[in-house]
Amino acid sequence: MSIRPWRDIVRRESRQIMVGNVPVGGGAPVTVQTMTNTPTSDAAATIDQIRRCEDVGVDLIRVSCPDTDSTAALPEIVRAANVPIIADIHFHYKRALEAADAGAACLRINPGNIGSPDRVAEVVRAAKANGCAIRIGVNGGSLEKHLLEKYGEPCPDALVESAMDHIKLLQDHDFHEYKVAVKASDFFLAVAAYQQLASVVDCPLHLGITEAGGFVGGTVKSSIGIGSLLWFGIGDTIRVSLSAEPEDEVRVGFEILKALGIRNRGVRVVSCPSCARQGFDVIRTVQALEERLQHIRTPMSLSVLGCVVNGPGEARETDVGITGGGNGKHMVYLSGVTDHHVQDADMIDHIVRLVEAKAAEIESHAAAAKLAAE
Template identity: 85%
Template sequence: MSSIRPWRDIMRRKSRQIMVGNVPVGGDAPITVQTMTNTPTEDAVATIDQIRRCEDAGADIIRVSCPTEEATKAFAKITKAARVPIVADIHFHYKRALEAADAGAACLRINPGNIGSSERVAEVVRAAKANGCAIRIGVNAGSLEKDLLEKYGEPCPEALIESALDHIKLLQDHDFHEYKVAVKASDVFLAVAAYHGLAEAVDCPLHLGITEAGGLIGGTVKSSIGIGSLLWAGIGDTIRVSLSAEPEQEVKVGFEILKALGLRTRGVRVVSCPSCSRQGFDVIRTVEALEARLEHIKTPMSLSVLGCVVNGPGEARETDIGITGGGNGKHMVYLSGVTDHHVQSDDMLDHIVELVEAKAAQIEAEMSDAGQAEAAE
């Protein structure tokens, strides 16, 4: 499709690839979606329960804070139970990094310059190498080093980039190269400018995020603008949408950003109208119900839900399944872009769910057959 629609092409920045557990990050690997738990890590049961919800939402990588020795003891249980790689979030205490690496962390989120002496950095690097851990350097505009704030006067792109390069050098001095970097800020303009500058200065994978973005609605908007614009420019290998909301919501928003840019597909992509007085059924309530009832579908596919025939037929031609509102409670169903049959209002919701589930099963069967045929060759 992109060959005949060049205006849709996104040329991704070339970065070297690292491994976070069994998940490749960077290079030509799919852009991964991350989130972070907010339960007390010491409560392994609650943390694992939250991880399960995030895994079900599609999270590729999940970060867990390890601020105490008790947390890293529970961390071992958590990593064993998780189905995706777990990143240990470490701030100032280097021993927590050593413990987390031994406890099964796939990656350590740590700024080498914040943990003290070169000897401590060397210890962390040795632990990371011994346990096959990657490291994420996480520069944040809200916690820049004092010398950089004195030098630049305020958080600015140059300060974030310099901080990142200083931390990178500490790892490179110890011959460690399995790292990715983030330069986050709550200010969209600051974060985007910093990422653009860093992307030109380094070849490592970049972890994108607009930190402290806000609640579900405000944070989604800010993150979509910031992360979306960077991805559109080809920058970014892994993302986290930072919301004051449940972590599984961060995962869902992250996938919606990637789906909107055509960078990844997962689950049902819904095309729906904002509704107006022409609608033949309650579009808003119908879409809300469909999104809830179709959350279990992981197969990539598209569904259009339009309240009337003004734009409905055109949108339905571009989706796997579509429905447009008609008069007298009778609505047109489209399959693969072609008018197929009518459905009454009372039966519409259940009928659409059944059609989507059947289409998902068909797609999965076709993919399985294609895989078996390729393996046979």
């Protein structure tokens, strides 16, 4: 039994699909996605953006394929990428056929939006032949006309009915390698739709609050919506949709997962909001440390507290910690234990070196444990 049952998250059971070499659903780690915003036809620019996202840990990347120039560039992009590429197809089924042949690991397409049953059959055949998964992407802002007429407005029932209609089109062709999203910019609507859908399907679910907004507002909306669903155990892959750079979406996605204890990557920073008691500039220190520690992928924790009120208690729970003291002299904690002091001028460089050393130590112990188990 867990010693902290109030923190347990029991994930919804779902069957597993493969998106390239990445498992989604079926108990696999929740994956973090983003989407490029460069013209896909500009392969060099798109690859450069993909590289930046890979550097911060992205698992899957979606690229838009609205025209033949985009799908023509896709083979080069797929070859260069170190993560599976998802081709976003809107209405033209031929773009889906081209993307599947070009090496896309997944097609984002709504089968009901591409025309006749024959076209759906062609897309399914191409997906099967190329080992592509399909992501059905229902969106509250683009619901089918007959559903809007039936329900009067976007609502959970309408989003779920749309998803079920699209699912049936794939199942009628004996295709089951799909995941589903029922996104909306209203996170109340999205959360309710996902909860309802989760109870009637066994496929993996892709979470997102669409058109969430700018970096600050969109992060808040996405954290509430996606975070609530993940806390309920719902969700197998996520995308944080921000009017910001794709790599920022990835960072926020991982922060949501870290906050919930679902998946840890990199340094989890515990820091105070600062006040008149602070012994150093907490805000600027945290900003500098977050920027300089982005290269750390090892899961670990760092506490940065401005004074001794809560500092020692927080430091006891982290791998590396610092608490502000008087006269520009601050206490450093290693593995929760007081270790030494550091002066203002050396503090940031010193903490970076300590975190890097601790990450190397953790990785060394993990490698030794793995070798011993083998």
